[in-house]
Amino acid sequence: MSTVTAPAPRPLTALAGVRRAAWLLGALSWSAFAVLEAVRHGWLAGLLAFAFFVAPDLTFLVGLSDARRMAKGQLPPRAVPYYNAAHRALVPLVLLALAAVAPVTWAPAFAALSGWLAHISYDRAFGYGLRTKEGFQRG
Template sequence: MSGTIGAAALVAGARLGGPRNRVLWTSALLPDAALLYGAASAPTFDPLPPYAVRPYNVLHSPGIPLTLFGAARALRNRTLAVAACGWLAHIAVDRAFGYGPRARDGSRL
């Protein structure tokens, strides 16, 4: 189910902004900034260092793309909608591959 949602969000973002839209692809990659933050002290991403767990969980929360969708609708802003699609696609694909929220110690739940 998550994979389907991710694919649909990516297709919707590409239709709204174009397949080469920078906002779409940037927002699709941005949630993994927390992994880069954690990679500074750990050679792997599993488990994630405890100091990177909160940023990871926040950036991988569906609340961010939902907030972006709400703002896009309220402001009638296509760019925010494209960003929301990219962000949602990232989260959904991660969950499809078993990368959901992390426990406090950095392990997968």
């Protein structure tokens, strides 16, 4: 029986530090958009912003039964596709672009997508990214 070990963490380079700072700036901006939309458009916008802020990490529940057998920091491999799909910034950005050109707009949708983008941005700012097929953080 072979065991899978986590890859060695990469040192934080100057470019990586700049990237993280940019992601943090984005996270703060998307958070501000979500809060402003909630204040302007009411409780439903605030509730959706919060729900979409939390929702990407609910993908951890997919592999909960396998979690005890995983190495430290490893996500169960069957949860990886869901985790990666929920943590790709392109998905909510495309939805925002579609909402911008749609004939009908709904403010709570913008708040929800802002919350989702804030979550992704905070993850990247704090060093959490997409996962390999084995469930470890990509380098």
